[in-house]
Amino acid sequence: MADFALNPEMVDKVTPRLVKxxxxxxxxTDDVSRIVETKTPREWWIAFSLSVAVALxxxxxxxxxxxxxxxxxxxxxxxxxxxxxxxxxxxxxxxHAGTLISAILFLFRxxxxxxxxxxxxxxxxxxxxxxAQYPLFHTGRPWRAIYWLFPVPNTDxxxxxxxxxxxxxxxxxxSTYGTVSLLFWYVGLIPDLATLRDRASGVRxxxxxxxxxxxxxxxxxxxxxxxxxxxxAGLSTPLVLSVHTIVSFDFAVSILPGWHTTxxxxxxxxxxIFSGFAMVITLMTVARWALKLEHLxxxxxxxxxxxxxxxxxxxxxxxxxxxxxxxxxxxxxYELFTFVNRAFGPYWWAYWSMISxxxxxxxxxxxxxxxxxxxxxxxxxxxxxxxxxxERFVIIATSLHRDYLPGSWGYFKPTMVDICTFIGTMGxxxxxxxxxxxxxxxxxxxxxxxxxxxxDQVAKHGHGAHH
Amino acid sequence: MSQQQIHGVAAAFNSPEAxxxxxxxxxxxxxxxxxxxxxxPIHGIDxxxxxxxxxxxxxxxxxxxxxxxxxxxxxWWTGAGDPNxxxxxxxxxxxxxxxxxxxxxxxEPSIPITFELTVLLSAFTTVFGMIGLNKLPRFYHPVxxxxxxxxxxxxxxxxxxxxTDPKFDAHEATRLFQNLHADAVEMIEE
Numbered sequence: 001m002a003d004f005a006l007n008p009e010m011v012d013k014v015t016p017r018l019v020k021x022x023x024x025x026x027x028x029t030d031d032v033s034r035i036v037e038t039k040t041p042r043e044w045w046i047a048f049s050l051s052v053a054v055a056l057x058x059x060x061x062x063x064x065x066x067x068x069x070x071x072x073x074x075x076x077x078x079x080x081x082x083x084x085x086x087x088x089x090x091x092x093x094x095x096h097a098g099t100l101i102s103a104i105l106f107l108f109r110x111x112x113x114x115x116x117x118x119x120x121x122x123x124x125x126x127x128x129x130x131x132a133q134y135p136l137f138h139t140g141r142p143w144r145a146i147y148w149l150f151p152v153p154n155t156d157x158x159x160x161x162x163x164x165x166x167x168x169x170x171x172x173x174x175s176t177y178g179t180v181s182l183l184f185w186y187v188g189l190i191p192d193l194a195t196l197r198d199r200a201s202g203v204r205x206x207x208x209x210x211x212x213x214x215x216x217x218x219x220x221x222x223x224x225x226x227x228x229x230x231x232x233a234g235l236s237t238p239l240v241l242s243v244h245t246i247v248s249f250d251f252a253v254s255i256l257p258g259w260h261t262t263x264x265x266x267x268x269x270x271x272x273i274f275s276g277f278a279m280v281i282t283l284m285t286v287a288r289w290a291l292k293l294e295h296l297x298x299x300x301x302x303x304x305x306x307x308x309x310x311x312x313x314x315x316x317x318x319x320x321x322x323x324x325x326x327x328x329x330x331x332x333x334y335e336l337f338t339f340v341n342r343a344f345g346p347y348w349w350a351y352w353s354m355i356s357x358x359x360x361x362x363x364x365x366x367x368x369x370x371x372x373x374x375x376x377x378x379x380x381x382x383x384x385x386x387x388x389x390x391e392r393f394v395i396i397a398t399s400l401h402r403d404y405l406p407g408s409w410g411y412f413k414p415t416m417v418d419i420c421t422f423i424g425t426m427g428x429x430x431x432x433x434x435x436x437x438x439x440x441x442x443x444x445x446x447x448x449x450x451x452x453x454x455x456d457q458v459a460k461h462g463h464g465a466h467h
Numbered sequence: 468m469s470q471q472q473i474h475g476v477a478a479a480f481n482s483p484e485a486x487x488x489x490x491x492x493x494x495x496x497x498x499x500x501x502x503x504x505x506x507x508p509i510h511g512i513d514x515x516x517x518x519x520x521x522x523x524x525x526x527x528x529x530x531x532x533x534x535x536x537x538x539x540x541x542x543w544w545t546g547a548g549d550p551n552x553x554x555x556x557x558x559x560x561x562x563x564x565x566x567x568x569x570x571x572x573x574x575e576p577s578i579p580i581t582f583e584l585t586v587l588l589s590a591f592t593t594v595f596g597m598i599g600l601n602k603l604p605r606f607y608h609p610v611x612x613x614x615x616x617x618x619x620x621x622x623x624x625x626x627x628x629x630x631t632d633p634k635f636d637a638h639e640a641t642r643l644f645q646n647l648h649a650d651a652v653e654m655i656e657e
């Protein structure tokens with residue numbers, strides 16, 4: 001009788017394995033733990049010193065800002081909000097991919113998330129840290145900001161926050177988001193820290209031991225652990241959607257033409273995921289090569305992310321079109337003027353950079369060749385990062401720079417302090433990310449083993465045997 | 468070694484299937500105080516060992532509703548509360564501000580912060596509830612005395628028959644594990 005069983009290579013062609021190269025439980029542990037256990041490579045020191053130097057530039061710029069005032073940024077009437085909020089929204093948006101991967105893809109049981117979720121969640125935390133600098137330092141006196149932003153009884157203001165303001169909603173949204181992301185990340189880390197503890201000796205064993213809380217992998221513990229993980233995913237899913245929704249309220253709740261639109265919440269959320277996945281690709285294509293993790297972060301993972309970029313890029317493009325259509329269809333001359341001014345006014349170059357990077361570039365991902373080529377997707381992801389920065393800049397600067405009264409029109413130009421602070425936040429982000437890959441497991445070891453166990457089952461018994 | 472001094476008998480297996488098979492056999496022999504230690508959650512082990520579902524969700528509901536209540540109270544009281552509602556020694560007073568002619572308190576603009584605080588307190592309850600229900604942190608546990616225990620977080624699947632089991636007999640348990648082709652069997656100290 002003919003043998004109809006599928007051989008592993010045939011299965012691999014249809015649904016590529018997510019853990020490649022004859023991996024075993026042991027080899028997964030070794031491959032991921034090795035990164036933090038080997039002697040610090042020289043390349044890491046070079047990258048780290050460079051990042052710290054850039055981050056110190058940010059510290060210097062912020063000190064300068066505190067000493068001399070917000071006027072050292074280019075913000076001035078009529079553009080009272082400029083690079084500060086542009087960069088804030090850009091960084092927060094980048095963080096969203098991490099939560100999407102860790103929470104939403106978990107609820108949808110997308111197993112390909114397991115190799116990339118740890119690094120993506122770390123990226124979320126560091127992006128939020130970079131973003132937080134802007135609202136904090138825009139207060140001018142960050143050490144007193146706790147009284148102004150949070151309901152802490154004080155004699156500084158002698159009054160409470162205005163809870164009817166979207167800016168105050170934003171304080172709660174972003175701080176909740178940062179906290180919950182940290183908790184989610186830490187819970188995921190506990191079993192892997194125990195793995196590192198069991199392999200380490202001396203001081204390292206103590207440190208990993210303390211942070212792993214004495215985790216011992218008991219079945220009774222895993223039961224609560226899995227429940228906690230699922231609840232956190234369930235909580236993070238609406239949370240991540242709410243965060244960029246509330247960020248968009250900063251604009252949409254105002255009555256400024258170009259900002260006052262109901263499309264903003266879904267449009268911002270799609271844009272956030274779009275830019276976040278681009279940043280994950282930028283980081284992971286480099287990291288998987290530098291850390292030799294190509295068999296764990298496979299082309300299949302990268303290809304899936306390219307597909308998400310294509311889909312969210314189309315949503316963003318559709319939103320650009322809808323905005324324009326509504327500006328015309330509403331019959332509101334101010335609204336129409338703002339949009340025509342965006343595309344053909346003095347900031348035309350920013351608008352068309354945005355369109356090229358966010359709408360045209362992702363179209364290459366219709367082709368499998370581009371979705372599976374690491375250099376192509378790396379370059380495309382850089383363009384998308386730039387495009388999404390321009391999107392926020394276009395929304396903010398072009399809506400503000402020409403208001404109802406032509407006499408008060410202006411043109412925003414960033415100062416050196418603006419530029420150096422922004423570059424500095426990238427240094428902060430990279431510093432934190434490099435520390436993360438040096439001291440913590442970049443891949444969720446226990447989760448990858450779970451996927452490996454399932455894939456081994458499939459390979460052994462064929463598809464459908466266990467349904 | 469007397470029976471009092473030992474925590475139980477531990478056996479290491481090399482695959483989740485072997486662990487599940489062994490756990491079924493052990494349960495069939497009538498042992499009830501059995502714990503499994505694994506590098507990742509093994510599906511089906513809960514049923515075999517008779518572990519009930521987690522109660523964590525109930526704690527989280529309470530935590531979440533506390534967040535909802537606190538958020539609404541905060542927003543209502545600070546903006547529209549009665550100045551005499553809180554004892555004077557706390558020095559806390561509400562401060563009503565009319566901004567843009569909006570009502571001092573309304574549900575609609577209160578939704579974002581209420582939602583965020585609900586999520587925040589739910590998440591705290593989830594994480595600390597999980598840690599509490601698991602009685603962590605606990606840095607010493609007898610299972611760490613098992614010579615294969617460092618491999619629990621690596622590639623081995625360990626089953627322990629504990630001495631609290633009414634049927635517990637160290638020698639019988641050891642023999643049973645050996646018959647199940649365990650990779651290593653050991654009586655572990657308390």
